[in-house]
Amino acid sequence: GQQLNQSPQSMFIQEGEDVSMNCTSSSIFNTWLWYKQDPGEGPVLLIALYKAGELTSNGRLTAQFGITRKDSFLNISASIPSDVGIYFCAGQLRNAGNMLTFGGGTRLMVKP
Amino acid sequence: DGGITQSPKYLFRKEGQNVTLSCEQNLNHDAMYWYRQDPGQGLRLIYYSQIVNDFQKGDIAEGYSVSREKKESFPLTVTSAQKNPTAFYLCASSIGPRGTDTQYFGPGTRLTVL
Numbered sequence: 001g002q003q004l005n006q007s008p009q010s011m012f013i014q015e016g017e018d019v020s021m022n023c024t025s026s027s028i029f030n031t032w033l034w035y036k037q038d039p040g041e042g043p044v045l046l047i048a049l050y051k052a053g054e055l056t057s058n059g060r061l062t063a064q065f066g067i068t069r070k071d072s073f074l075n076i077s078a079s080i081p082s083d084v085g086i087y088f089c090a091g092q093l094r095n096a097g098n099m100l101t102f103g104g105g106t107r108l109m110v111k112p
Numbered sequence: 113d114g115g116i117t118q119s120p121k122y123l124f125r126k127e128g129q130n131v132t133l134s135c136e137q138n139l140n141h142d143a144m145y146w147y148r149q150d151p152g153q154g155l156r157l158i159y160y161s162q163i164v165n166d167f168q169k170g171d172i173a174e175g176y177s178v179s180r181e182k183k184e185s186f187p188l189t190v191t192s193a194q195k196n197p198t199a200f201y202l203c204a205s206s207i208g209p210r211g212t213d214t215q216y217f218g219p220g221t222r223l224t225v226l
Contacts, residue, residue: 033214035217040200042219043217090215098143099157100155100157102156104154
């Protein structure tokens, strides 16, 4: 199937710093989704992007749907300890049965 | 309150035994999905169902089986044919093709085969 390249694989940052992570694909998607997963829990949806070029915010989180429809980024501003977790991007293609293709995840660690 | 429930949270089984993982949703979603997650990995699709009494294989269906007799329920059976069943299993649901179809996840079941 399609592959999403998510980077970085992990980040260890100081509390208060900004964070940026991204996903790239060799194919286009109609929708980009960003999820956060805490240890031992299911992923929780953070932001959904439905249009190329769309820039959406959710509190300290901002995500963009790339113009080429092959990439997306997620920024977290002023990180706090509870931001710790694994962040996954997922691309969705409507004519492929709406299935999601997931990136490998970015593990974020925040030092107080 | 509405949501997706998975039970049990932790499951231990002996090698060679079949085991069934439960997934229930009260969101009135048409579509349901099963994913497998291995340590440090992303999610891989096992099976999905877009409507009652219909389901399709995902990327890694071998050694698994499902049923969709009710809209609310999509149980997954891990059979003895699955060569490496120890993993974290996640169920998800979505409105279905008629909507934006964003998937929402349950809390997961960690299966350990001894």
